[in-house]
Amino acid sequence: MKNVLVALSIAGLSMVSASALAGDDFAKLDTDGNGSISVTEASVSASLSEQFADLDVNADGELSKSEYANYEG
Numbered sequence: 001m002k003n004v005l006v007a008l009s010i011a012g013l014s015m016v017s018a019s020a021l022a023g024d025d026f027a028k029l030d031t032d033g034n035g036s037i038s039v040t041e042a043s044v045s046a047s048l049s050e051q052f053a054d055l056d057v058n059a060d061g062e063l064s065k066s067e068y069a070n071y072e073g
Helices: 002-029 046-055
Strands: none
């Protein structure tokens, strides 16, 4: 039982760390600080540029934080 609790704790910390890293990445890509990532801002990453249209579910030409959360990069 103790091993299960340790494993779950580690998994939980890993998920929090990944989420924090994704937030850091979003902030770095959002160079104008407007709270979204434009096509131009996304162009620094080939994989993000390739996925941009699929991630932009409301087709407004920008990725919100929630849309960016689905990025597989």
